[in-house]
């Protein structure tokens with residue numbers, strides 16, 4: 001699958017052309033993995049375009065950065081405003097958003113604190129990470145031979161670039177073996193999470209999910225689903241799970257920003273439950289989808305509404321008219337692309353114009 005591109009990326013306080021958002025080859029983060037990132041999604045909701053739990057994602061980004069000694073040279077509210085500016089300038093009504101904070105070009109060597117801290121935010125239309133088919137009918141997963149990074153070697157609670165080599169190994173292994181996703185065990189051998197998702201098992205009507213001490217990333221969607229499930233009267237238990245408890249579960253599902261809520265129908269060739277998404281998974285998926293799209297008033301507070309102009313020409317002109325918006329670097333000929341862009345970016349999600 002090719003990367004979908006849009007016009008502008010926010011980089012260190014300015015909107016720059018997508019193709020100009022570049023770094024030096026001696027960027028510290030490129031060599032030593034000294035970066036932290038997060039991911040959000042914006043949805044076309046009943047209230048307009050909204051980023052799901054934007055402040056919570058940004059708060060996690062700040063915590064990840066602090067854990068790896070990276071002072072972010074912007075406030076949380078500045079980065080939140082930047083996400084809004086970026087979506088408006090690219091006229092994105094539904095998209096994936098990727099902020100990254102990293103140690104830039106300065107001095108090589110493992111001591112990073114003299115390198116500048118750079119911040120970028122990119123956004124682009126991105127459909128279901130594990131496929132529409134997977135979201136509807138469930139995916140096949142494989143327990144990885146790679147264990148999730150232990151909490152006394154790195155910081156699983158931080159979303160740090162270098163740590164994702166662990167997920168990359170698991171993802172490639174699972175994919176080469178013909179599965180859509182990997183499930184990693186922690187260093188003790190208990191169930192941890194997917195390569196980019198938290199994992200849940202439904203057993204006798206209760207929802208089980210690994211605890212913070214099992215080296216998980218504390219997913220924003222995990223928090224949301226635990227709340228939704230409890231609001232609907234389900235018992236949610238955070239406890240260690242043995243590998244075979246997944247095989248024996250009535251239902252298994254995953255959650256993450258890229259994947260959203262995805263049922264798992266097979267693990268290591270063991271059919272889970274009836275081999276199709278179970279009733280509790282289906283119910284949570286429906287309520288979660290309502291929450292994401294603003295259809296459930298109970299979860300309205302999770303939406304960070306963004307003003308995205310309906311017409312792309314207005315978006316670019318509006319931003320250019322505002323000198324504080326920092327788009328002075330956008331070359332004049334970018335406007336040439338305006339006519340070629342579909343009137344509604346959401347159209348790009350179904351069949352993205354890949355450049």
Ligand code: PMP
Nearest residue numbers: 196197198217219220221256257
């Ligand atoms: N675990 C890992 C390793 C992840 O990369 C992600 C995706 N961010 C998650 C869990 C789920 O987190 P969230 O629900 O915040 O996207």
